[in-house]
Amino acid sequence: MNSISPNLNIMIKAAEKASKVLIRDFGELEKLQVSQKGPSDFVTNSDKKAEKIILEELSKSRNKFSILSEEVGEILNSDKENIWIVDPIDGTTNFLHGVPHFAISIALSSKEKIISGLIFDPIKNEMFYAEKNNGAYFNNQRIRVSKKKNLEECLFGTGGKKKINTNLNTRVSGSAALDMAYVGSGRYDGYFQKGLNIWDIAAGIIIVEEAGGKVNNINYSDKEQLKVLASSNVIYEKMLENLDNF
Numbered sequence: 001m002n003s004i005s006p007n008l009n010i011m012i013k014a015a016e017k018a019s020k021v022l023i024r025d026f027g028e029l030e031k032l033q034v035s036q037k038g039p040s041d042f043v044t045n046s047d048k049k050a051e052k053i054i055l056e057e058l059s060k061s062r063n064k065f066s067i068l069s070e071e072v073g074e075i076l077n078s079d080k081e082n083i084w085i086v087d088p089i090d091g092t093t094n095f096l097h098g099v100p101h102f103a104i105s106i107a108l109s110s111k112e113k114i115i116s117g118l119i120f121d122p123i124k125n126e127m128f129y130a131e132k133n134n135g136a137y138f139n140n141q142r143i144r145v146s147k148k149k150n151l152e153e154c155l156f157g158t159g160g161k162k163k164i165n166t167n168l169n170t171r172v173s174g175s176a177a178l179d180m181a182y183v184g185s186g187r188y189d190g191y192f193q194k195g196l197n198i199w200d201i202a203a204g205i206i207i208v209e210e211a212g213g214k215v216n217n218i219n220y221s222d223k224e225q226l227k228v229l230a231s232s233n234v235i236y237e238k239m240l241e242n243l244d245n246f
Contacts, residue, residue, distance in 0.1 A: 007062070007108055008131055011118045014057035015104045018050040018088065019122035022095075022104070025049075026123065029098050043089075043096045047071055050088035054106065058084050065108075068223070070199050083109045087199040090119075091175030100124070105177040107202035117203030119181040128181040129203075130210035138185050145213035145232040146186040151242065154189035154235060157182060162194045165244035176228075180204020183230045184211035190231030190239045192246060198223045204230070 004012075025046040051071045058065070064079040069086040084106065089095055091102030100123040108116040118129040128143070130136035136143050148154050151168065157179035158164060159172045171188070173179055176196055182188040184207035198218075205215050208230045216229040227246065231239050240246070 004129075004134075005116065005131055008116050008118065008129060010058060010061060011106045011108070011116060012120075012127070012129070014054045015106060015118055015120040015127070017057055018053040018104055019120060021049050021053060022046060022089065022102075023122050026095060026098075026100070029095070040096060043092055046095070047089050047092060050104065051086065054086055054088055054104070055084075058086075058106075068199065070197070081111050085109055085114075085199050085202040087177065087197075090177035090200055091173075094174045099174070101173055101178065102175055103177045103181070105199065105203045107199075107206065109202065114202055114206045117206040119177045119203050119207065121178060121181075126181075128184060128207050130184070130207040132206065132210070134210070136184050136207045136211035138181075143185040143211050145183060145208065145211045146189040147232065147234070148189050149234050151235065151238055154239075156231075156239065157188045157191040158193055160193045160195045164192060164194065164246055166242050168239065168242050176200040177204055180228075180230060181207055183213060184208045186211075190229075190235060192227075192229050192239065192243060194225075194227040194246070196226045196228055198226060201226065201228055 065082045066077045066080050067075040067084050087105040090105045095102045104120045106118045107114050115132045120127045128138050156168045156170045158170045179191045183191045214233045214236045
């Protein structure tokens with residue numbers, strides 16, 4: 001196994017602990033699909049429970065770091081240069097409908113640069129992670145972006161409410177974090193989407209970059225309505241040329 005930093009180790013432990021709650025709740029959802037109240041309140045509750053576990057674990061040994069998380073928002077602590085960026089369930093609509101495609105996403109930003117990122121799909125037990133200048137990994141195996149050069153052979157992830165006109169071969173999976181992780185591991189050849197939040201993609205950015213890929217310049221101070229382009233360097237420009245209104 002490659003050597004990982006103490007910070008990434010904390011992130012992995014936090015994700016694994018929170019995943020137990022999500023796996024259990026996901027199993028309960030089937031019973032709720034038929035109930036009068038419906039499962040949406042239940043999912044909001046799962047989101048908050050997972051977030052609470054993650055933030056508690058991260059704060060145990062790094063209590064001075066600041067936090068930016070989907071549910072609780074921004075928490076500024078004494079260390080404002082180091083920020084945990086957390087999405088407890090990326091792919092909540094999938095979760096809500098019993099579709100087993102969602103992930104926990106945790107990133108660490110230092111001086112406005114993402115230095116560590118982790119995306120964990122608890123149902124498939126797939127963990128993607130990366131650290132600055134230390135490569136990207138999937139379940140401890142080194143990963144690289146796709147080597148394909150011919151767009152006709154490529155598969156691209158996308159999503160969101162704002163439709164992007166393209167003749168590229170696309171899939172909408174419902175989880176931006178996993179789309180980015182799939183680009184990093186070569187499952188997808190590229191990914192593009194508008195209207196994203198920083199916690200959807202922060203971990204994915206470093207995973208793609210450390211896997212040898214390219215991500216457009218993102219201003220981290222804009223936390224919402226971000227647009228993302230990610231692929232190998234080889235097809236990045238070709239992908240962009242095939243997006244009409246991006």
